Amino acid sequence: MAWFDWWRGGQARRERNPARVAFSRQVRAAFDGATKSRRSAGWRAVGTSADAEIGKAGVVLRNVARDMVRNVPIAARAQQMIANNVVGTGIVPAIRGRDGFVKRVDPLLIEHLDTPNIDANGRTDLYGIEAGIVAAVAVDGEVLVRRRWRRPEDRLPLPFQLQVLEIDHLDTSIDGPIGTGFAVQGIEFDLLGRRVAYHLFDEHPGAWSRYTLPQSRRIPASEVAHVYRQDRAGQMRGASWFAPVIMRMRDQADASDAHLMRFKIAACYAAFVKGGDEEQDPDDLEDVDGDDRLTALGPGIVEYLRQGEEVTFGTPPQVGDYGPYMRAIGQEIAAGLGLTYEGLYGNYADVNFSSGRMGWLEFQRNVAAWQNHMMIPSLCRPVQRWTMEAVAVRLGSSEGLDWSWTPPRREMISPVDEIPAIRDAIRSGLSSRSTEVRKLGYDPEAIDAENAADNERADSMKLAFDSDGRRSLKAGAAQQTGNENAQKPAR
Structure with a gap:
């Protein structure tokens, strides 16, 4: 308590020092966001953890x-x-x-x-x-x-x-x-x-x-x-x-409900009859011919009115700029969640290839961050440790293994353009084949094992394909089967 009383006393002395107070206000005023004004009145600037x-x-x-x-x-x-x-x-x-x-x-x-x-x-x-x-x-x-x-x-x-x-x-x-x-x-x-x-x-x-x-x-x-x-x-x-988007989502849901209510009101507001006998009871539903008054509109109806009556149609309330407002608030929601507006709302009407690709790439950066900064270290690594401890119990061996975790494959936007770029990166040494295979969501060792098995099966059946990188076949060449003079694998 003595230390706290000393600190509080020093704080009081500092607050009573006019020069220090004036300097503090001057420094704070150097940043617009730190000033106290009408524009910043609604900010909750707290220092809590x-x-x-x-x-x-x-x-x-x-x-x-x-x-x-x-x-x-x-x-x-x-x-x-x-x-x-x-x-x-x-x-x-x-x-x-x-x-x-x-x-x-x-x-x-x-x-x-x-x-x-x-x-x-x-x-x-x-x-x-x-x-x-x-x-x-x-x-x-x-x-x-x-x-x-x-x-x-x-x-x-x-x-x-x-x-x-x-x-x-x-x-x-x-x-x-x-x-x-x-x-x-x-x-x-x-x-x-x-x-x-x-x-x-x-x-x-x-x-x-x-x-x-x-x-x-x-x-x-x-x-x-x-x-x-x-x-x-x-x-x-x-x-x-x-x-960050709870209030925006609520606002958008309320706006959508209000727009729906406008359509309901428009459907309810049909016609009104004005004029007629001022002394007539409004609950009297019989007209001059003794039939019930018309209380609903329908196709092909002809209604006769009393002398002095006229029909007017109600004008339902209008809500302007509904589409632009919903799109603007939807973009805020998508941005707050780290998603793309087009993907969240399924609206690709105003998207071209360039804008779609830019949004997709930015979204994929968010996904990669969530995978590598959250899922793999927080979940996959503990599962890896628990699995190895269980393996030691099951097999009686504590021998170590190297683990790697491969996220799901990333769909290409334009394979015609992206695959040649990947191939050039591998050939120029800017990337490895294993790295590029992992980017596509596959296990490089599994891919190699499948390729080896496919090649072995093709060789045993004396098959040759353009996809076989060991051979130098001309584009469009016919498949060679049963030909002992077929080209041998490159050494």
Whole structure:
């Protein structure tokens, strides 16, 4: 307390110093964004940390974003578009090492990772889990993946499974000093700032079947993968990706509903009858001929009016510039999510090849960043470590393997132009064939193995194709079969 009183006293002295106050105002006025004026009155310029902001607003943002995905088509489309492009058919692993050991491990990986054996719920394979994780991260901002060890009697290829948990399972009430370290909203750290444990509920706190207060338990950090996008230095938790665009999406949905209501009103406003007998009861529905008055319009109807009556038609309210407004706000939403407007809304009316390619390339940079800065280090690397530990248990060997993770293939916009460019880059030494193959979403070793098998089969059947790079065949040359004088492979 003595130190705090001394600091507060010094601050008071500084605030009473007129020269210091004047200098501070002068320096602040050098930046328009730092001045206090009518234009900056609405800014919330706070110095709170990322985790403090998420701790207060994260739950509300998450629940609002989930509601939007349930009820706003564009929000659902955005979630789907992010998951489909970041994961697609899967971020696929490939292993390299001693041939004998690879041949023993590879079948286990295929049987475990490429089947529902990896899923604690038994529903999907590793790549379906990846897609679900990205979809959850986009909406909730973060997701937890827990390793669950399994017993030999479970008869799994590898003795572990993955359990995906919504971030609601994190007990955020565990906060502050704990043991020999400290906790931040349910995440426990040691004195060096390393994650050592997560405090998790066994059941979702929002489960309808819960009749008792949930109890959390301490799970070592080595058993949990915490996947989120880190936007600020030192950020320990993630915020919903919809946070910057929630209000814009709501505005767009309201504008769309208002436009729909305009059409409904226009359909309801038909005709009005003015004039007639002022003393007549308006509830009297009989006309001069004793028939019911006309109360609805229909094709081919001829109606006779009383003396002095006239018909006027209502003018429904108009909403101008609806299309440009919806497009402008849609572009803001797409920009805030890191997506392309055309892809999010399926509107390619004003796109040419150049603009489409530029937007596609920028979007692919975002996708590559999400893959390489979030998914691979936060999810794929822990899965890699857990798999190798399970392999050591299964085979009784701790021999190491080199892993690589290949994201889904990137569709070419113009293969006629892009493939020659790739070929020239390889031939000029600016890139390797393996690198370019990985960019297309394939495993270079798998491609080489398939090419070798194809060549071996073609040679055994004495087939020759223009696609065979070992041969120098003229373009359009007929296939040579059964000819012993066929050109030999180049040496």
